[in-house]
Amino acid sequence: MKMTGQDSLGTKRTLDVGGKTYTYFSLPEAQSAIGDISRLPVSLKVLLENVLRFEDGRTYKTDDAKALAEWLVKASSTREVPFRPSRILMQDFTGVPAVVDLAAMRDGILALGGDPDKVNPLIPVDLVIDHSVQVDASGTADSLEKNVEIEFERNGERYTFLRWGQTSFDNFGVVPPGTGICHQVNLEYISQNVWIAENDGETVAYPDTLFGTDSHTTMVNGLGVLGWGVGGIEAEAAMLGQPIAMLIPDVIGFRMTGKLTEGVTATDLVLTVTQMLRKKGVVGKFVEFFGPGLDHMPLADRATIANMAPEYGATCGFFPLDSVAIDYMRLTGRTEERIALAEAYTKAQGMWRDTTTPDPVFTDTLELDLSSVLPSIAGPKRPQDRVLLSDASSAFRTELTKSLGVPANDVGTRAKIAGRNYEITHGDVVIAAITSCTNTSNPYVLVAAGLVARKARALGLTARPWVKTSLAPGSQVVTEYLDKSGLSQDLDALGFQTVGYGCTTCIGNSGPLDDEIVDAIETNKLVAVSVLSGNRNFEGRVHPNVRANYLASPPLVVAYALLGTMNEDITTAPLGTGHDGKLVYLKDIWPTTAEINGIVGANLSREMFQERYSDVYKGPVQWQTLEVESGTKTYAWNDSSTYVRNPPYFEGMTMEPKPVTDITGARVLAVLGDSITTDHISPAGSIKKSSPAGEYLLQYQIQQKDFNSYGARRGNHEVMMRGTFANIRIKNEMAPGTEGGVTTYHPSGKVMPIYDAAMLYKAEGRPLVVFGGKEYGTGSSRDWAAKGTMLLGVKAVITESFERIHRSNLVGMGVLPLTFKDGMDRKTLGITGDETLDILGLETLSPRMDVTLVIHRADGTTDQVALLCRVDTLDEVAYYQHGGILHYVLREMAKAA
Template structure:
């Protein structure tokens, strides 16, 4: 029976008959507030809170608190947000499915019906993270890479097939279809949902969370959603609200239009730089104004996608006529488009807001005419560099200390030439990987067509790409290949080495594949700072390739241009890109496409018939996916596998009583002390598995050959691999280890075990601490946990025995994940840090003030006992931010909390 709080359940004409909806305008009248002054994103969340009001999980107080949102209020209230659906990618989706399977195993052992563990909202898993670029620059790269993908990941795909038959609401988009966020944009997102309710049809907005931080790309079509950790998504699937503090909302007014030659990538890198400086972490961002209205839907999606890079929870664009045009062009039906438009208009949710229409916490402004062609790098996406300054910036960074984003090299080395064993000449700054990839830019037809046009002009001018440069094209969906083929541009990209190699995240997620042995040997022997240029959204240290130290984000046409140039040490605004036919100098302006050329071909990119046909054929008879056979039954049998293993988070003798006794932590040791901007790429296992690493040794001990190691991402369903790879990034710097005589810091996942003072891997030290019953702590600087929403950054930390992480500040998702795993996130006060406190890792530590009456964000005390006996008491803030997180902590984490609720029914 539907509730009718404040008489908000109303009837409207959907355009196809009568329907019902929970009216936001009526709620405004009932509470005597101007609902239309609220940010649009807040109103959509409010609709969910109102619609799902039950007097238990969601109270009348929750509805009123959010409805009375004020721009400048102190944020202390938590919002229980029930989403319409969940979206997963396979790296995070497989461990989540493993957790669900483990819950069913626990239910069976407890004598309960395993079917009590069942997703209550639709779940879509898109397989896009597994494919690597092993084959490239040849016509059959795509089929060869997919065959390798299926050979390597057969056990994972069999597990997914089991999940599809075991859970009613769990669906899989198979490999080779596209990147999760573009598939979501083109196909899965409907803009609105409806369900039967009391002999009527109830309409409500499309909302979601996803297990990838770039879930925010969907904000470009007016859908509220963002990335969460797998453990939060799992709770959401099982009927728990996604809890978060009421956010500030920053309005960004865009003015003017982009100038000729400036791309959406240049715009988003500018926005990322601007909003990072504004510190929008944990906030909603809404774009409005005339400049926003001028942007195409793919341009909006490109901006929304990069919300994690500028730190916001969301980068939201309201639905308007351009959204509707996009829905028509991508094959949504006339019926659903009519219903969507009528529903949003009756709710007052239609249209891009104008200046002064909405009350925002803060309003910023950007004139689109000020944007210039740019790259970002070499280590972070927010470090934007105008193209004219790339050469000089690289030269400056080359000899700067690593602590200042530099490479600590001698400036004279910039001109040195080194030879590989197979005769290739290499210099610092040379481009060795050039990849058109990622959800950010391959969602945008103007960028892909621009790259194709530039390739055509380059080929016609006689330009080539050196054969040792690893070039690849990994479109966001099969539609891209079709319109590049239809326009004749794919042929010219192929001639420069950019043949279609995969449909997946590839280079952007760290699946660039390896370089040749001679290149790797030369880089390592001579400590060459080689570069990669990619059209992605992430370029953190060691993410793209462990031996490539400088990685730059760029638009697809600039990726092609830098591949031709072959080096980052050339100013493409004043120096030639290369020599064409007859040795003639060819400049970037000679081959750069005009907006007129691009617009003439865009009609090929939005053809509804192509989209309908493409997504009607997700699988074909006897294709690789159809040949995969999974287990049957409602409970997984857990066969012996180095890919999938029953997670240890519940234990064989799961108790219905909370296990965590809240009390002080005594005599802890520091497992790691880290500086600023330690990302989840540093913490969570990602990329290639080194043979000599703890994970590599474990795989070899279990009969896996080096050639079959695959990547950490592909083995995320096995905790034995993942815990050994936690904090094992080759570029992470543990400040516990003293600097060497040349003042450089040891890199890699090492620590000092106390009290013996032995240097060893972080994993080995953690196991020794666990064996002797010593709790451990991680110390960190600012922005700890920035990066992808990797639940294993928290799960691995938990399995290493870490009880608390004390940092100067946290990234939103990682802080939440730590709390969700029963790990204490603690934050220094008054700008204190390990540096200011003189913490070295030789001390022992207590955390006092952890009592049964624990409160969100209360102050507790860090006690530091120095080796000589001196004692410091340091106040820190408990960053368990909400009452529900306190409950999670009492239960030892969100997963045991949810499981106890489900088994108690």
């Protein structure tokens, strides 16, 4: 793909660094034409550079550059601008369906008379296989080896498909299983801050930017690399050269002062930031951090904060490049050439931050004195629900009878574990997992966990026998410095053996609990607890038998494994009895900042990163020996496969799209409440035997033990559409008193699985509508939440508000996102689910227009209300008119052929 446009503003310049000459598009030079942009937020300067570099008078216009400069007038804008990222990052849960789509598009373009080679990534794509390893084995020396073996047994077909993609598509690299979590690999190895490409005989330097098919792509913003999570749908379009139109966002400045006090971790900081920003309301906005508190904040802490942007709702949480980031680039093995370029380029562009940098102009600001941060955890259901560590036990007891629904008379229920000499009760911790990209990228909190384990081990403490413990490092470098410092032995002794390198418990790959513990939980309806160092604790995500989930720092994960319960105040209760018969408390085993920094400084080196990433694409022997047919332009689909199937998106597609018409005679499939996450809509975890997806797999003679997870089967649309709205904790108001993916089929009034009802409506030719509340679609950038919705026959989703990525994904799949106006919602309208609906005005669709909802009630009355159509941009109008973004791109490629 050509990396530069026509440069109408004359901003092309050269930069000499280390004896090499680079072409770049100068922001200071643009000021004579567009106005002063010196105090534009750095994150918006990155968008401006993108416009200057690609300006062609058609898609990218000089007016787009002027609009970004004019943003400073009101620190806000209603203007949209195009954006092309430098590269794409994927993980395998989202990557497999994306590669499936690309393979299907090759078949589709053939049917339209085009060339399959046109369907090929035009920018670099890195897919890191990190989401498939599960904690089947834990607490033993051979846990890692066993889990790797099981991983390849389960996923050999998927991995073979990805190997095919690696050999068949250009610009497509696969980082094999067992390397690390995609965001940590991205932070430690792939990202360069300034990207370079050869273009018409010139070496062009430009900001390293990316889209990622995982919402926590934002982690790399800690390194001054602008990137955010998109659905696989948007990512596929971007990799095929399609610019994404976006409204110029509001930018919230977050000023930090002071520094963290003794005993407070980066996790405590990020939970505080998450709560503050979620309260502020930053959905769809950029957040940019500034202030003297950054002067000595480690890059790892910045990355921890940036990682959690989806939890505080922002598109990204950005930290401009400075000397701290340069030091991190050097530590992690970047070449001196690229380090020098990053510093010289950002200084030349006015993107560098230091103590003399004037504060940018922001839409709004908020401030945090780091010294005010206190030890915290978040739960039991949402990342933003922070509680002080000292209040955690009392807060849990309150939640137990409220949001967790335990009758007051049952709070004291205890259950004897068969064959064991202990009991469990509500609030006991059954999973303690050091997992997820958020914290396993941060050596300070991981070393702190190791020191807690060391001190506890020395005093004779052990984890409680009902707690499943695990450690899933984010990269092999973590094991290197834990081994070198001897902390691995201490963690192993407490049951925190390494179980795999990937996103395990946080994504729902927590593996099985002991049957006896599951029986006790289910028989007595106990609210069991997990404590994990992750970023997601939504209902039904971590484990189907664990209803209360708390996010905590890695050292607190170890401490809760020792205490074994949420019922006691961990800050004052004894964690256990030591060798000497004395009670041991948290303060006795908590490390000092000096101890942590000393071990990090002595045991983490540049050479570790260089060695571990020297052969990053090689993979374990199981990966190397996969047999794959290479070099074929189209994939040989296997109709008996239960992992990889040719999706039906392009069946019957013609060169010209059908005209958009109104939606009439629609039935309601589901009426849902607030904070419906993409986990609720499209779960990633285990597949129930009695579910439509389980029944489908049984038809293929797949035993339940081999069901794997929804996440692992995202390459099979038959499984995924059956799993849509199938989360075990989702509540459909159409079927009061139920939990799980069921609905009431009308007009018969029969309650049945949502998939079954959707298929009955499909047979009738009935379009479907889903109603929701506030923050519909929060959570992971999960394109299957939109794909599955579409495949069920849903034509529109009507809510009070949408989370950014899911709204975009719905449009990308040809599903209409609509929001209520004027304080109206499903309750004020009296929606029960037995209505028939018309949505009118679609034939003249334009961005953010009003449409009319006509409600035909069962009693024969009719109401009309105006709804806001959340097709936000002209490009999105085009995507919707074509039936989805992939259809639009495919037709454009076929025309070009």
